[in-house]
Amino acid sequence: MTKHTIVALVADKPGVLNHMASLFRRRGFNIESIAVGHSEVPHRSRMTIVVDGANTMVEQVRKQLDKVVDVVKVFDITGDAMIARELALIKVTATSTTRSEIIEIVDIFRANIVDVASDSVTIEVTGDENKINSLLKLLRGFGIKEIAKTGRIAMARGAARASPVEKKATKAKGKKTS
């Protein structure tokens, strides 16, 4: 089992997310996270899906996703050099005695305090999973009241191209037929 990061460019239409999720569900995959937002192309969204699965099974699903008419391109960037980020909001118990210590930790992680109340602070942090998990570990002792996390969003590294996705996908197409 490997954790796979799948990136897809899809039509911005109702039902597409549903369709993609159902292709994973049918094979018993648990989607660890899914993040969707507009892309650089009008009427196209970019989706990042993180799943745990055997390589061959994930490749099979990737091909099935590619067949969905509203999916423009889809590829598994797991093996590639990539930039992956998540955003977390963390509400931590903070008293007058612990507040400065929390602020110190927040600074070290280059996170931000976005809300302060009499008995808590809310922290915003972006980074890869490791960074967010390390921060959470340190904050746990203070008492975590609430966590909200986005899923992972990811992009292959490399010089900015007009449309990196199209380029990448043509390569993938070539692979399919070879």
Place this chain on the structure above:
Amino acid sequence: MKLTGAQMVCEGLVKEGVGVIFGILGGALLPLYDTLPQYPQLRHILVRHEQGAAHAADGYARATGKVGVCFATSGPGATNLVTGIANAHLDSVPVLAITGQVARPFIGKDAFQEVDITGITLPITKHNYLVMDAAEIPKVVKEAIYLARTGRPGPVLIDLPRDVQIEQAEFHYPAKVDLPSYKPTLRGHPAQVKKAAKLINEAQAPVIIAGRGVIISGGYSELKELAETAQIPVITTLLGISCFPESHALSYGMLGMHGMAYANMAVDAADLIIAIGMRFDDRATAKVSAFAPHAHIIHIDIDPAEIGKNVRVDVPIVGDAAAVLKELNKLVNPAKHIDWVRQLDDWRKEHPLTIIRDTEQLLPQYVVRQIYEATKGEAIIVTGVGQHQMWAAQHYWYDRPNTFISSGGLGTMGFGLPASIGAKVGCPDETVWCIDGDGSFQMTIQELATIVQEKVAVKIAVLHNNYLGMVRQWQEMFYGKRYVATPLSSPDFVKIAQAYGFPALRVEHKKEVIPAIQKAMEEPGPFLIDFNIEPEENVYPMVPPGAALSEVLEGPKKQAKAAKDSAKLPVSNL
């Protein structure tokens, strides 16, 4: 020019060359039906159950190669289509289903006869649409037909809210389909084709396994050229039957669970498998880990997701079967494979399938053979699902392209009768025989009314064994002969046919078979023959579930070898 949504649907269908629609109306589809008389080019065939509409559209599509169209109203009409849509999906059949939906303001409110049919059919359609704006209809119809018939064909559904059918909009029919995300690969990658040719030119014991993809692509002559140039034996899958003339010297029948012993032996011994337009279904491969253990595998298929799905492939080629074969044929050297072909011929002699026991009993195999003789192998044969389906596959020889229509992937009992209606409507000059089982027949028997009302001259042979026979065979072999829920009583099928309004005969003795078939053929309209066959006849050869192709049972004598203990039965379905 302004048209209503309903008119735009009809305009689109006419422009796309649709001539026949199978369906049943209802409130949510009334506006569309009300518009039909304005389009006399569109023949509507009223069925008796929407499953019949979907199967008839499917049979029509398979027989003609054109898109089959079915209509159903919202709610129960739409859900009744589901089995037929799934059937078309698994067998890659171009079917367009148009369903009524409740009016837009009612969607999502559990309104009367509202179901989320686009949600329900999401995993069993190639694509589907819920149209919320009449102005989109021309584009949607054009796309839907295009998607259904191109690439790997499949069913497409359009859900039309009632008020969208009435809404008026400017009618602009697009000249072209613009779907940047959908570009099926038709031509094989030249480097891959070259690699495949090299393997073929080096092979000592090559075998072609041809599937329905050859029929869909119309690659009959290309397949024949490949086989003849390099003297490669041709084996087909169940749905590949009739893609290669079965009387051809290089034809070695069908592989798989009920395939010919010599076909399965050939696949087992081959050093090269050239798989064309087939998907290595588990009924065809048997135990997949033991499939073609000595062979390199070339897999030609239009769907990249099929490559490497079930078996390891050495040379995949994504593309249209006919187009790839055309390129491949340019690179394949003439060869003889004398020893290999002789070996197969010996196996065929030693393990004949086609000998039918000489007995006074009324055997189903004999009936099928006599239908073959009477039709000179020229008919289109449509089947239900069960033992009779296998006998129809084994004992009729299909020489003409695309003359065997059967539910392979879904194995849908009840497919036969409505699909034969579709085939006959699509090919009125052909003789169409529906070879059905008593169980399958009763699943869609109501379509007898359709053949009478629409004067569809199908000939129906019910192989009546008083059992859900195929399941009974499994119970006999693997469940200690405990015939739970397989004995089946039926009404008097002769009287049933007569009550519906067409002639029928019962055949209880062997000597009546030929005259009855003759009588059926002479009758201009529909005709039914109720063949009261040997009730406990089994289908052989059989590769028991979980066994390898090489472990084929050829008859009851060797049955002792089969897993008697149902607990040891591997996961497999009927």
